Amino acid sequence: MAVVECRQVSKWYGTAKVLDDVDFTANEAEIHVILGENGAGKSTLVKVIAGLVSPDRGQVLLRGAALKAGSVAAAQAQGVALIHQEPRLFPDLSVMENIWIDQGSGWWSRRRFRLSRMAGRTRELLGRLGSSVSPDARVAFLSVADQQMIDIAAALRKDLKVLIVDEPTASLTPAEVGNLFRVMRELRDQGVAVIFIGHRLEEILEISDRITVLRDGRLVRTLSRDEANEDELIRLMIGRDIEAVAHAPTAAVGEVLLSVRDLSAAGHFSDVSLDVRRGEIVGIGGLVGSGRSEVLEAIFGVRPRSTGVVSVGGRSIGSLAQAVASGMGLVPEDRGRYGLVLLSSVLNNVSAPNLDLTSRLGIRRPRREQRNAQDIVARLRIRVSSLAQLAGQLSGGNQQRVSLGKWLVRDLDILLVDEPTRGVDIGSKREIHGLLRQFADSGKAVLLVSSDMRELLEVPDRILVMREGRITGGLSIDEADEESVMRLAAGIAA
Amino acid sequence: MSHTHAAAGDLVEVGGLPWRARIGPYLPSLVVLVAAVVYGSVSSPYFLNFSALLVNTGRYVEIGLLALALTVVIINGDIDLSVASNLAVSAATMGLLVESGVGIEVAAFAALAVGLGLGAINALFIVGLGLPSLVVTLATLALYRGLAQILLGDRAVTGYPEAFIGVDQISLLGDWARVPLPLVLFLVVALLFSVLLTRTNFGLACYLTGSNQQAARFSGIKTDHTRAVAFMLCGLMAGAAAIMLTSRLGSTLSNVGLGLELLAITVVVLGGTDIFGGRGTIIGTVIALFAVMAVRESLVISNVNGQVQDAVVGVILILAIIVPLTVAHLRERSSQRRLR
Numbered sequence: 040m041a042v043v044e045c046r047q048v049s050k051w052y053g054t055a056k057v058l059d060d061v062d063f064t065a066n067e068a069e070i071h072v073i074l075g076e077n078g079a080g081k082s083t084l085v086k087v088i089a090g091l092v093s094p095d096r097g098q099v100l101l102r103g104a105a106l107k108a109g110s111v112a113a114a115q116a117q118g119v120a121l122i123h124q125e126p127r128l129f130p131d132l133s134v135m136e137n138i139w140i141d142q143g144s145g146w147w148s149r150r151r152f153r154l155s156r157m158a159g160r161t162r163e164l165l166g167r168l169g170s171s172v173s174p175d176a177r178v179a180f181l182s183v184a185d186q187q188m189i190d191i192a193a194a195l196r197k198d199l200k201v202l203i204v205d206e207p208t209a210s211l212t213p214a215e216v217g218n219l220f221r222v223m224r225e226l227r228d229q230g231v232a233v234i235f236i237g238h239r240l241e242e243i244l245e246i247s248d249r250i251t252v253l254r255d256g257r258l259v260r261t262l263s264r265d266e267a268n269e270d271e272l273i274r275l276m277i278g279r280d281i282e283a284v285a286h287a288p289t290a291a292v293g294e295v296l297l298s299v300r301d302l303s304a305a306g307h308f309s310d311v312s313l314d315v316r317r318g319e320i321v322g323i324g325g326l327v328g329s330g331r332s333e334v335l336e337a338i339f340g341v342r343p344r345s346t347g348v349v350s351v352g353g354r355s356i357g358s359l360a361q362a363v364a365s366g367m368g369l370v371p372e373d374r375g376r377y378g379l380v381l382l383s384s385v386l387n388n389v390s391a392p393n394l395d396l397t398s399r400l401g402i403r404r405p406r407r408e409q410r411n412a413q414d415i416v417a418r419l420r421i422r423v424s425s426l427a428q429l430a431g432q433l434s435g436g437n438q439q440r441v442s443l444g445k446w447l448v449r450d451l452d453i454l455l456v457d458e459p460t461r462g463v464d465i466g467s468k469r470e471i472h473g474l475l476r477q478f479a480d481s482g483k484a485v486l487l488v489s490s491d492m493r494e495l496l497e498v499p500d501r502i503l504v505m506r507e508g509r510i511t512g513g514l515s516i517d518e519a520d521e522e523s524v525m526r527l528a529a530g531i532a533a
Numbered sequence: 534m535s536h537t538h539a540a541a542g543d544l545v546e547v548g549g550l551p552w553r554a555r556i557g558p559y560l561p562s563l564v565v566l567v568a569a570v571v572y573g574s575v576s577s578p579y580f581l582n583f584s585a586l587l588v589n590t591g592r593y594v595e596i597g598l599l600a601l602a603l604t605v606v607i608i609n610g611d612i613d614l615s616v617a618s619n620l621a622v623s624a625a626t627m628g629l630l631v632e633s634g635v636g637i638e639v640a641a642f643a644a645l646a647v648g649l650g651l652g653a654i655n656a657l658f659i660v661g662l663g664l665p666s667l668v669v670t671l672a673t674l675a676l677y678r679g680l681a682q683i684l685l686g687d688r689a690v691t692g693y694p695e696a697f698i699g700v701d702q703i704s705l706l707g708d709w710a711r712v713p714l715p716l717v718l719f720l721v722v723a724l725l726f727s728v729l730l731t732r733t734n735f736g737l738a739c740y741l742t743g744s745n746q747q748a749a750r751f752s753g754i755k756t757d758h759t760r761a762v763a764f765m766l767c768g769l770m771a772g773a774a775a776i777m778l779t780s781r782l783g784s785t786l787s788n789v790g791l792g793l794e795l796l797a798i799t800v801v802v803l804g805g806t807d808i809f810g811g812r813g814t815i816i817g818t819v820i821a822l823f824a825v826m827a828v829r830e831s832l833v834i835s836n837v838n839g840q841v842q843d844a845v846v847g848v849i850l851i852l853a854i855i856v857p858l859t860v861a862h863l864r865e866r867s868s869q870r871r872l873r
Contacts, residue, residue, distance in 0.1 A: 360755065363753040380752075382811055398733075425547065426547045
């Protein structure tokens with residue numbers, strides 16, 4: 040039976056049509072995956088269902104009854120819960136407080152709010168999800184996976200009919216993904232309609248009962264899992280075929296360009312030494328929290344070092360200014376916080392690291408800045424309405440391209456990239472991989488941090504693995520496979 | 534331009550903001566300006582005496598100078614509450630030097646140097662030690678004012694040379710349009726600040742820093758340097774305002790310019806600068822200065838007393854922030870209803 044029914048739902052943001060006559064149904068007791076490139080309208084569609092966004096045309100029926108458009112409360116009353124990619128919790132409150140945060144505010148309901156009983160119920164809810172966090176733990180100290188479980192626990196409190204999970208697995212470890220999927224399956228078996236937005240095709244094929252593909256705001260097709268395979272899904276998603284980056288070990292690897300010796304940052308990592316040669320992509324694998332991002336930041340000079348030397352072409356690099364001057368660029372993992380100024384224009388974002396090239400005596404030269412930005416937009420095929428568009432208005436994949444592209448304006452030698460394809464659609468993903476390969480092949484060096492196992496095994500020429508702040512081993516691309524990387528990352532002897 | 538783009542085919546447009554978004558930030562101050570002028574001319578036939586109005590601008594130029602520099606500081610995401618106290622120390626230094634026989638030129642230069650120096654001390658604490666600017670400048674607000682009191686005690690310094698006193702009485706363009714010199718100086722400085730924000734690397738660095746300091750830093754912008762320079766500019770403008778104010782008053786007391794920082798911040802915020810940083814313009818600040826001036830002058834001419842004037846300015850500031858937000862909210866709701 041259809042629990043969620045979207046009828047001819049359309050939505051514009053300004054002049055951009057993000058949803059175009061979408062007819063979407065999710066049945067009870069199924070896991071329904073929504074798939075599509077960034078900007079295809081997936082998040083908008085689920086927000087319409089959850090009442091966060093009111094459609095400009097069309098309507099949503101929940102169990103046959105029309106949903107009051109744009110009312111989160113009405114959707115919640117119908118048993119709809121939306122779990123965001125980054126859980127929206129109150130970091131300074133406890134787990135229990137977060138779960139019961141919307142427990143009425145009237146005098147009567149507050150009287151009934153008995154802490155001791157709530158702690159028990161909280162534990163029971165978390166137990167159903169296989170989570171062992173203490174109800175008293177402060178949310179700020181929990182992992183993203185635990186936070187997602189708290190979000191789901193809060194949803195389970197009520198009579199849950201529709202669980203929507205928006206791109207949850209990007210920041211989870213394989214074990215955490217496994218647990219999430221187990222929970223999703225259990226809820227499905229209890230009759231809940233689970234709507235799941237995902238990117239990793241292997242995952243999707245594993246978990247889904249049905250798959251709906253969106254492209255440019257339109258529903259392309261809904262297919263059952265038996266009809267689906269990876270190539271078909273990619274074709275439906277992007278409307279054309281894209282070749283994976285064929286891994287061709289580089290013929291000409293040149294001299295050492297970036298050299299790091301005994302680098303440490305107190306509390307994050309210690310004694311990291313590595314070399315990256317011209318023409319080479321070096322990958323860094325490891326679990327989230329093993330210190331990989333911090334290493335990149337310390338090399339780039341945005342994180343204080345306690346000891347160690349970083350040198351480029353033999354010259355020692357001490358500060359961020361020197362790092363940029365020596366031809367280094369960093370594409371950070373969190374593009375909204377560190378990679379881009381979201382409230383500023385695409386033009387300004389591209390110009391920011393390149394002002395030394397475009398200005399004379401500190402005076403900006405707008406024509407040059409515009410030419411550079413136009414060049415990057417064309418080269419990286421960034422979808423923008425104009426250069427004056429705010430970076431925050433772009434889709435994730437396009438934001439990532441701007442974050443990367445702003446460095447490509449310069450004649451860069453070393454690119455430090457941290458999770459360059461997280462939350463990015465598969466088309467963008469392969470194009471970004473292609474750009475990195477092309478960059479390295481032109482005699483430059485790339486240091487790539489990735490939690491995406493396929494990316495880590497396909498893109499780099501060799502792999503270093505970190506565990507708990509130390510490099511635990513190096514693997515050539517021929518000897519590296521999922522198992523050997525995980526052994527080093529988890530510290531299991533071969 | 535657009536022609537060459539079309540020819541190039543795949544080049545994306547440079548683009549710009551629609552006019553409504555461009556004019557939006559100035560709307561509150563423009564409305565206040567027009568309302569005050571209408572009110573003033575209705576309540577008194579003398580209000581729209583153009584040359585009298587122009588002469589009165591001299592009294593607002595000091596606030597204007599502080600507001601210009603504060604615009605930069607606030608765009609950076611910081612605040613400087615100590616500007617008026619800084620002004621007092623600069624003025625006191627100048628007064629003491631003149632009393633001890635130093636030439637007025639040297640004394641005025643010293644006022645600028647002291648202003649700059651005190652701004653640099655703010656920067657040292659805020660940028661160097663990473664303390665919040667609100668707290669640091671709240672402390673130096675008291676500290677600098679106290680310093681001025683230590684320097685001058687209860688005395689009034691009066692020994693300024695005749696030639697230095699009365700800069701606001703000097704006017705350009707003769708009798709038919711008496712444009713006071715301070716107004717001209719203010720507009721020139723405003724133009725310089727506008728160029729600084731819109732045409733220089735420093736300006737872009739300010740906007741990016743105020744919008745997202747971490748992302749700006751990760752893009753290689755020297756955010757510390759940018760913020761420190763803004764505080765020093767603020768100090769420099771406090772010194773300049775001290776010279777103007779002293780010339781206008783002809784004497785210096787330790788309580789000179791008391792409370793001017795709040796008026797200056799009012800002007801900046803009314804002018805559409807986001808108090809949380811990242812957005813704002815010099816033109817907005819200039820318009821807002823004239824708006825506040827028109828409000829005050831129209832209240833003066835209809836015999837409203839000083840305390841009530843302060844209250845009115847406060848109410849206008851609140852309305853200037855609330856009304857546009859409410860209008861935007863209502864517009865969004867009505868457009869949603871229409872589409873449904």
